[in-house]
Amino acid sequence: MTLKRQLLIACLLMLLIPWAGLQFVLELDQALRQQAASQLERQTERLAGIIRRQPEAQLPLQPLPTRILYADALSRPLYLDGYGDDWPTWSEETDSAYTSPVTATEPVQWQAAVDRQNLYLLIRVRQPPGRYFDPGRPEEPHAHLRLYLTLDGQRHTREIRTPAPGPVVAQAKGTSGSSDFRVNGVWQATGQGYQVELRMPRPALNAPVGFEVWHPDTGKSGGYSVLGGMGYDGSKHLPHLIHPISALEAELQPLLAAGQRALVLHDNGWVLADGATPIAASETDFDQLGPWQIVEQIALNGLRAVLRRFQPDPTPLPEDASRYALNTIPKTGLVRHGDDESALVVRTTVKSRGTVPVTLVMEQSLNDILALSGDTLGRVIVRSAFFVGLLVLILLGYASWLSWRIARLQRNVAASFDGDGRLVQRMPASTAQDELGELSRQFSHLVDNLQGYTDYLESFARRLSHELKTPVAVVRSSLENLKHDTPDVAESPYITRAFQATDRLSQILQGMSEAARLEKSFDQVEPEIFDLADVAGQATAAYQSLDPEHEIHYVGPSAGCMMSGSPELIVQLLDKLVDNARDFTPKGEAIEVRLEDQGVYWRLQVYNAGPPLPEHLASEIFNSFVSLRERPQEGHLGQGLQIVRLITAYHRGQVHARNVLNPAGVMFDVMLPRQSPTHKK
Incomplete structure (x- = not known):
C-alpha cells in the first residue's frame, strides 16, 4: 500500500469525530421531538377544554348536510x-x-x-x-x-x-x-x-x-x-x-406558542377555526457576514437538511385548505402542508355540549427544534469537521508532496539505466536537507560509483585484449621456434594442445576487440533510408548458399519495409543471430528469418529448431561472457549476442529471446522503429 493511501486511511479515521457528533445531534433531535410532542399533547388538552366551554350559539351542534x-x-x-x-x-x-x-x-x-x-x-x-x-x-x-x-x-x-x-x-x-x-x-x-x-x-x-x-x-x-x-x-x-368562527379563533390565538397552529374541524372536515402563531423570521444578511461565517451558515443549512432527511416521512396535507379529510390526518406524528416545514401533529376529538363532536388538530413547527439541535451542537460539529477536513487536506498534500519526491527519485534512478541495465546518465544531486534529500544524494553517489565501475568493465575488454596480444604472440612464436628447433617434440600432443589453446585465446581476444570496435564505430556511422525487407531477404539467401546442412529461408514482404539506420549493421546483426541459430539447430532442421509490420515498429525474427532456453537465462544471454553451448567452442564466449544487443540499441530498438512450442524451438524478436532514431554518441 502506498504512503498516500496509508495517510488517507489515517485521515479518514479522523472523520469519526464529526460522525460521532452527527449521531449525537440525531439523538438530540429525536429527544427534542419527543419532548415537543409531549408538550403539544398537554397544549391540546388545554385547548380542548376551552372548546368544550364554548357557548352553544358559537358551534354548529347538528350534523351538517352534504351540501x-x-x-x-x-x-x-x-x-x-x-x-x-x-x-x-x-x-x-x-x-x-x-x-x-x-x-x-x-x-x-x-x-x-x-x-x-x-x-x-x-x-x-x-x-x-x-x-x-x-x-x-x-x-x-x-x-x-x-x-x-x-x-x-x-x-x-x-x-x-x-x-x-x-x-x-x-x-x-x-x-x-x-x-x-x-x-x-x-x-x-x-x-x-x-x-x-x-x-x-x-x-x-x-x-x-x-x-x-x-x-x-x-x-x-x-x-x-x-x-x-x-x-x-x-x-x-x-x-x-x-365559515371559520372568529370568536373561537380569537380565544385560541393567545394560547398558541410560536410555531404552533390549531385547526378546529367539523365532523366532515370543514374548518371552523384556524389559528397560528408564526415563528419570528430571522433572515441572515450575508452582506454583513465574513467568509468564515458564510461557510458556517452554509454548513448549518446542510446539517439541518441532514436532520430533515433522518426524520420520519411526514404525511402530506393540503396548504390553507377549507376542508380536510379527517382520515388522512394522523393522531400523532409528522405532517407537512404543501412545501412548508414539517410539523409535529396531535389530533383529538372534542365532545362539546351538542350532539356532534369536533376535531382539534394541533401542530408544532420543527423549525425551533431544527434550530436548537442544528445550531447548538451543529456549530461544534461544523467547526470540527472543517478543521478535520483542513487537516486531511494538509496531510494529503504533505503525503502527495512526499509521494511526488519519492516518485521523482524513482524516475531519476530508472532514467539512469537503460532496458539492459546499463548506466546511461548521472542522477541529479538533491539540495533538500531532510532524509529523502540524503537518500537521493546517496543514490547519486551510488550511481556515480556504478558508472565508474561500468566504465572500467567496458574498457576492460579493450585493455585486456591489448595487454594479452603480446604475451600470446610471444607464446605462439616460442612454440613455433620450439617446433623447428626440436623436431623430436614437434609431434608431441602437448605442443598440439598448446597451439590450439593459443589459437582459441587469439580468437577470444579478437571477439572482445570486435565488440569494442563496434561501439566506437557507431559514432562514424551515417544513418540512411533503406529497405529492411530487401536486406533481410538477400542476407537469408546468402546464408542458405553457405550452409546447405540447414534449411534457411526468409518469410515476409519482399520490399517496401523502409527504415532509417545502417543496413551494414543490420546484416551484421543477422549474421550473429543466424550463426547462433546454426550452432543450436540439428542438421536438416529449419532456420527462419521473418519480418512483420507492427505499426510503428518492424518486427525482425530469427527462429531455429532446437533445445529451449533456460528460463532464468532468457534475459541474460545478450550480455558478454554468457554462453549456453554444451562444450566450449573456439572463440565463443557470448560476444555474438552482445553485438546483437549493441546494434539493436543503436537503432533504438529492443531484442528479446523466448521459447516457442509449435514448432518447438527458440525465437529471437528484434523490434526496430520505422522513424529515424536519435543515435547515441
Whole structure:
C-alpha cells in the first residue's frame, strides 16, 4: 500500500469525530421531538377544554348536510368593484380568485367570504346573459341571480337584476318587488359572460343559504332555465353556510406558542377555526457576514437538511385548505402542508355540549427544534469537521508532496539505466536537507560509483585484449621456434594442445576487440533510408548458399519495409543471430528469418529448431561472457549476442529471446522503429 493511501486511511479515521457528533445531534433531535410532542399533547388538552366551554350559539351542534356553502374568513372588508383581485383566494399565477376548475358543462364559478358582519359572494358566469332586465317590460325573461337567505330565522328570496353592467341592489321576488339595500354589489361584463360581486348581511352559522343563476330560455316553460349555482336540491333543501368562527379563533390565538397552529374541524372536515402563531423570521444578511461565517451558515443549512432527511416521512396535507379529510390526518406524528416545514401533529376529538363532536388538530413547527439541535451542537460539529477536513487536506498534500519526491527519485534512478541495465546518465544531486534529500544524494553517489565501475568493465575488454596480444604472440612464436628447433617434440600432443589453446585465446581476444570496435564505430556511422525487407531477404539467401546442412529461408514482404539506420549493421546483426541459430539447430532442421509490420515498429525474427532456453537465462544471454553451448567452442564466449544487443540499441530498438512450442524451438524478436532514431554518441 502506498504512503498516500496509508495517510488517507489515517485521515479518514479522523472523520469519526464529526460522525460521532452527527449521531449525537440525531439523538438530540429525536429527544427534542419527543419532548415537543409531549408538550403539544398537554397544549391540546388545554385547548380542548376551552372548546368544550364554548357557548352553544358559537358551534354548529347538528350534523351538517352534504351540501355546504363554505365562506373563507376575511381580515379586512372587500371593495365592491365586480373584480376578484382583492379576495384572499386571488392567485397571481392563475390570475383568478376561483380555486376550483370549471368545465364546459359547469359554466358557473363562485367564491364566498365572511367578515364579522357581512357575507360576500363572487359569482362568475361563463356565458353571455342573453338579455338584461328591461324596466319597461319587467315580465320579459332576463338574466338574473336569485339569492336564498335565512336572516333572523326568516327565509328571504332576493333577485339581482340590472338593465346594464354596473352597481346592483337586490329586489324582492316579483316584478314589482321592493329594493333591499342590505344586499348590493357590482355587475361587470367579461369576455366570456359576466361577473357579479355581492355583499349582504351574514347569516347565522349553519343557516340555509344559496343562490342560482337564471337565464332566458324559450325552450323551457316559464321562459327560464337555471344555468348553475348553489340552490335548492331535489329535496327542496338549500346548502348550509359554514365559515371559520372568529370568536373561537380569537380565544385560541393567545394560547398558541410560536410555531404552533390549531385547526378546529367539523365532523366532515370543514374548518371552523384556524389559528397560528408564526415563528419570528430571522433572515441572515450575508452582506454583513465574513467568509468564515458564510461557510458556517452554509454548513448549518446542510446539517439541518441532514436532520430533515433522518426524520420520519411526514404525511402530506393540503396548504390553507377549507376542508380536510379527517382520515388522512394522523393522531400523532409528522405532517407537512404543501412545501412548508414539517410539523409535529396531535389530533383529538372534542365532545362539546351538542350532539356532534369536533376535531382539534394541533401542530408544532420543527423549525425551533431544527434550530436548537442544528445550531447548538451543529456549530461544534461544523467547526470540527472543517478543521478535520483542513487537516486531511494538509496531510494529503504533505503525503502527495512526499509521494511526488519519492516518485521523482524513482524516475531519476530508472532514467539512469537503460532496458539492459546499463548506466546511461548521472542522477541529479538533491539540495533538500531532510532524509529523502540524503537518500537521493546517496543514490547519486551510488550511481556515480556504478558508472565508474561500468566504465572500467567496458574498457576492460579493450585493455585486456591489448595487454594479452603480446604475451600470446610471444607464446605462439616460442612454440613455433620450439617446433623447428626440436623436431623430436614437434609431434608431441602437448605442443598440439598448446597451439590450439593459443589459437582459441587469439580468437577470444579478437571477439572482445570486435565488440569494442563496434561501439566506437557507431559514432562514424551515417544513418540512411533503406529497405529492411530487401536486406533481410538477400542476407537469408546468402546464408542458405553457405550452409546447405540447414534449411534457411526468409518469410515476409519482399520490399517496401523502409527504415532509417545502417543496413551494414543490420546484416551484421543477422549474421550473429543466424550463426547462433546454426550452432543450436540439428542438421536438416529449419532456420527462419521473418519480418512483420507492427505499426510503428518492424518486427525482425530469427527462429531455429532446437533445445529451449533456460528460463532464468532468457534475459541474460545478450550480455558478454554468457554462453549456453554444451562444450566450449573456439572463440565463443557470448560476444555474438552482445553485438546483437549493441546494434539493436543503436537503432533504438529492443531484442528479446523466448521459447516457442509449435514448432518447438527458440525465437529471437528484434523490434526496430520505422522513424529515424536519435543515435547515441
